[in-house]
Amino acid sequence: MNTHTSNSEKALLTEALFSNRIQHVPRSFIREILKVAVGKDMISFAGGLPNPQLFPVAELQESCNRVMLHTGQDALQYSNSEGYLPLREYIAQRYWQQQKIRINPVNILITSGSQQGLDLLGKVFINPGDRVVIEEPGYLGAIQAMSIFEPQFIPIPLEADGMYPEALNEACSRHSPKLMYVVPDFQNPSGQSYSDSTRKRIAGIVDQYNLLLVEDNPYSDIRFAGQRKKSFYEWLPEKTLLLGTFSKTAVPGFRLGWIVAPDAIMEKLIVAKQAADLHTNTFTQQVLFDFLTHNDLEKHIARIAHTYGAQCQAMTTAIEDHFPAEVTFSRPEGGMFLWAQLPPEWSSKKLFDRAIEQKVAFVPGAPFYVNKFNDSTLRLNFSCTHPDTIRKGIQVLGELLTLQRN
Amino acid sequence: MNTHTSNSEKALLTEALFSNRIQHVPRSFIREILKVAVGKDMISFAGGLPNPQLFPVAELQESCNRVMLHTGQDALQYSNSEGYLPLREYIAQRYWQQQKIRINPVNILITSGSQQGLDLLGKVFINPGDRVVIEEPGYLGAIQAMSIFEPQFIPIPLEADGMYPEALNEACSRHSPKLMYVVPDFQNPSGQSYSDSTRKRIAGIVDQYNLLLVEDNPYSDIRFAGQRKKSFYEWLPEKTLLLGTFSKTAVPGFRLGWIVAPDAIMEKLIVAKQAADLHTNTFTQQVLFDFLTHNDLEKHIARIAHTYGAQCQAMTTAIEDHFPAEVTFSRPEGGMFLWAQLPPEWSSKKLFDRAIEQKVAFVPGAPFYVNKFNDSTLRLNFSCTHPDTIRKGIQVLGELLTLQRN
Numbered sequence: 001m002n003t004h005t006s007n008s009e010k011a012l013l014t015e016a017l018f019s020n021r022i023q024h025v026p027r028s029f030i031r032e033i034l035k036v037a038v039g040k041d042m043i044s045f046a047g048g049l050p051n052p053q054l055f056p057v058a059e060l061q062e063s064c065n066r067v068m069l070h071t072g073q074d075a076l077q078y079s080n081s082e083g084y085l086p087l088r089e090y091i092a093q094r095y096w097q098q099q100k101i102r103i104n105p106v107n108i109l110i111t112s113g114s115q116q117g118l119d120l121l122g123k124v125f126i127n128p129g130d131r132v133v134i135e136e137p138g139y140l141g142a143i144q145a146m147s148i149f150e151p152q153f154i155p156i157p158l159e160a161d162g163m164y165p166e167a168l169n170e171a172c173s174r175h176s177p178k179l180m181y182v183v184p185d186f187q188n189p190s191g192q193s194y195s196d197s198t199r200k201r202i203a204g205i206v207d208q209y210n211l212l213l214v215e216d217n218p219y220s221d222i223r224f225a226g227q228r229k230k231s232f233y234e235w236l237p238e239k240t241l242l243l244g245t246f247s248k249t250a251v252p253g254f255r256l257g258w259i260v261a262p263d264a265i266m267e268k269l270i271v272a273k274q275a276a277d278l279h280t281n282t283f284t285q286q287v288l289f290d291f292l293t294h295n296d297l298e299k300h301i302a303r304i305a306h307t308y309g310a311q312c313q314a315m316t317t318a319i320e321d322h323f324p325a326e327v328t329f330s331r332p333e334g335g336m337f338l339w340a341q342l343p344p345e346w347s348s349k350k351l352f353d354r355a356i357e358q359k360v361a362f363v364p365g366a367p368f369y370v371n372k373f374n375d376s377t378l379r380l381n382f383s384c385t386h387p388d389t390i391r392k393g394i395q396v397l398g399e400l401l402t403l404q405r406n
Numbered sequence: 407m408n409t410h411t412s413n414s415e416k417a418l419l420t421e422a423l424f425s426n427r428i429q430h431v432p433r434s435f436i437r438e439i440l441k442v443a444v445g446k447d448m449i450s451f452a453g454g455l456p457n458p459q460l461f462p463v464a465e466l467q468e469s470c471n472r473v474m475l476h477t478g479q480d481a482l483q484y485s486n487s488e489g490y491l492p493l494r495e496y497i498a499q500r501y502w503q504q505q506k507i508r509i510n511p512v513n514i515l516i517t518s519g520s521q522q523g524l525d526l527l528g529k530v531f532i533n534p535g536d537r538v539v540i541e542e543p544g545y546l547g548a549i550q551a552m553s554i555f556e557p558q559f560i561p562i563p564l565e566a567d568g569m570y571p572e573a574l575n576e577a578c579s580r581h582s583p584k585l586m587y588v589v590p591d592f593q594n595p596s597g598q599s600y601s602d603s604t605r606k607r608i609a610g611i612v613d614q615y616n617l618l619l620v621e622d623n624p625y626s627d628i629r630f631a632g633q634r635k636k637s638f639y640e641w642l643p644e645k646t647l648l649l650g651t652f653s654k655t656a657v658p659g660f661r662l663g664w665i666v667a668p669d670a671i672m673e674k675l676i677v678a679k680q681a682a683d684l685h686t687n688t689f690t691q692q693v694l695f696d697f698l699t700h701n702d703l704e705k706h707i708a709r710i711a712h713t714y715g716a717q718c719q720a721m722t723t724a725i726e727d728h729f730p731a732e733v734t735f736s737r738p739e740g741g742m743f744l745w746a747q748l749p750p751e752w753s754s755k756k757l758f759d760r761a762i763e764q765k766v767a768f769v770p771g772a773p774f775y776v777n778k779f780n781d782s783t784l785r786l787n788f789s790c791t792h793p794d795t796i797r798k799g800i801q802v803l804g805e806l807l808t809l810q811r812n
Binding site: 009013014015016018019020021022025028049050052053055056058060061064065067069070071073074075076077078079111112113115116119123124125126127130141144145147148149178188211212251252253262264268271274275276277279280281282283284346347353369372 | 420422425428437455463467470471478479480484517519522525529530533539545553554555561584589598656658659660661668671674675680681682683684685686687688729
């Protein structure tokens with residue numbers, strides 16, 4: 001037996017040790033795409049990053065210095081699993097100021113990004129085979145996080161004004177889902193938002209079943225058109241779990257998000273949090289809190305929304321100018337993404353391959369679908385690209401799409 | 407039906423939604439104890455915290471400023487799931503310098519504390535009912551993290567020189583465990599270390615089975631007596647997963663740990679990491695790397711080891727002076743904990759209740775045992791307490807123990 005044979009036998013043995021659940025998690029297609037979509041001369045609508053030019057670097061540096069000076073030892077020590085209380089109080093207060101929603105800070109758990117919120121919810125609720133309602137197309141990070149716990153996803157199509165209520169009602173009565181995951185404002189990937197009337201109808205349906213609604217709202221503050229909509233929490237305070245994050249409004253690299261949950265659920269989430277990583281980074285929690293108390297977050301957010309709004313406008317106008325009329329697309333009122341729908345016989349994967357040759361990248365829609373293959377949609381990110389570059393890139397895509405028509 | 411009835415019905419319904427796994431996780435007894443063990447006049451041997459007086463606050467502040475100035479936008483942005491490459495290269499280099507172990511940086515995954523390493527290993531390997539060998543007494547954080555994935559733990563008694571090899575061999579042949587979790591240096595809670603000969607015997611056993619050995623080494627650098635021992639990696643490079651952390655050597659609040667794993671396992675761990683929280687805090691990874699390149703870590707660690715060594719010595723001497731001769735205790739060569747064994751008919755819980763009245767706290771040993779109740783052991787932490795205070799506190803415990811004898 002030579003070394004080569006011996007090594008492959010070992011590999012086989014390792015394979016046998018893996019858990020069932022890790023086989024169920026989809027590989028990140030976007031990760032692969034982002035590897036292709038790098039390079040200085042690449043126009044990329046593929047990413048999903050906040051614009052780093054808007055990061056409050058100087059202000060956060062000041063906060064680092066203040067925290068080190070005033071509470072250095074404490075800010076570098078282990079801390080509690082629930083999170084830094086002043087930060088949780090700030091979040092509670094902001095729910096009140098922005099949305100007139102009353103949250104007790106003890107019902108807020110600080111998480112390592114809102115992605116961790118999804119992991120903890122999966123741990124606390126999902127047994128293998130449990131039904132989870134998601135949007136179609138759906139947020140890939142949520143699909144990945146929950147897949148670890150082997151649910152059966154029930155995808156409900158998203159319409160222009162939100163999830164289709166009749167389909168939800170049927171899914172609830174037929175499948176008895178435990179959880180329902182929604183991104184009601186400027187959804188990733190579609191850029192669509194739920195209307196107030198759809199929210200009300202959906203809340204009415206959820207109220208009839210033993211079901212928790214997870215409202216993930218990473219983008220809701222980044223609104224550049226229209227009016228703020230109501231949270232599901234207003235109709236369903238005991239059945240709504242709120243996920244939030246500072247990644248889009250302040251700083252993504254600190255990995256600071258939160259979950260709002262009722263007492264009984266919070267107790268379980270804290271156990272899961274402690275098992276997962278003991279607690280969230282103490283220092284950056286304190287730095288962010290210092291930043292929030294020394295700066296005007298609303299003004300900062302307004303600047304982000306203004307920039308993204310101008311970029312979205314440039315993209316929308318360029319699409320109108322350059323895409324064939326058969327292509328429809330969403331009109332986001334905020335967030336970072338726009339969604340385009342090709343005629344069903346066209347291929348966004350083919351478009352992707354040709355676009356990459358011309359140094360333009362985007363994400364084909366296929367990975368955002370569960371249980372089915374859809375090759376005729378694409379996601380376009382506008383948060384990180386200058387309007388002039390957006391126009392150039394969209395023109396290239398428009399020309400390639402026109403070729404597909406012929 | 408009044409409101410109260412309606413509310414309790416709702417609570418009942420929530421209960422029905424919880425997953426099976428969350429019912430299996432032990433509540434943190436230590437968490438409860440630490441709540442009792444606060445207060446300025448309390449002498450606490452209950453915690454498990456590094457000494458904050460030794461935190462390099464000024465140096466880390468300098469590093470924060472350098473990172474903000476030089477790579478601010480990049481350090482605040484989302485980053486890759488594997489972790490900051492220069493930090494992984496530093497870790498690989500240090501394995502070589504300290505232990506002559508060659509690790510490729512691509513086989514290092516940065517985690518949100520080494521606690522997260524345990525969560526990711528649980529996700530990647532443990533199906534409900536899978537057997538996992540642990541030490542008895544065992545590290546509570548590992549028991550909690552893995553319990554989420556519903557293994558059957560096989561506890562193997564720890565002797566003065568490590569896990570009892572015969573018992574391990576029998577457990578492997580009878581139960582076919584997938585994983586084995588060991589803390590070979592200055593274990594938490596026992597303070598015991600494995601001798602080189604026990605390591606060799608255990609490696610020989612593990613080599614015969616399809617089994618991965620998880621070597622968790624949070625304390626190995628904090629050695630104040632004796633000689634560094636060999637890692638299991640030297641005998642079992644393809645079967646050993648190494649867990650490491652900067653929490654004890656530099657800064658716990660940054661939550662920075664790592665896993666070393668072979669390619670095939672690393673691929674799965676990265677999928678699990680991405681699902682768990684996308685990636686570890688970008689900023690503090692860069693700050694820590696800057697700190698490591700601008701300061702002498704070995705000198706800093708020597709200072710920590712010197713301080714803890716003096717405190718351990720004070721505790722050992724005070725125990726010899728004040729504890730009844732029936733009580734035996736470990737002689738740690740490093741780390742932060744010492745373990746005492748009472749005669750089996752004495753109660754460490756009773757001792758705890760009386761000690762709290764006298765403003766002295768420690769952790770009774772019961773929570774460190776799985777599948778059995780042991781009321782005659784206790785864990786004493788010495789890392790955070792001045793030698794004079796250690797002597798006072800141990801004297802109080804000695805007097806209370808002498809009362810138990812009578």
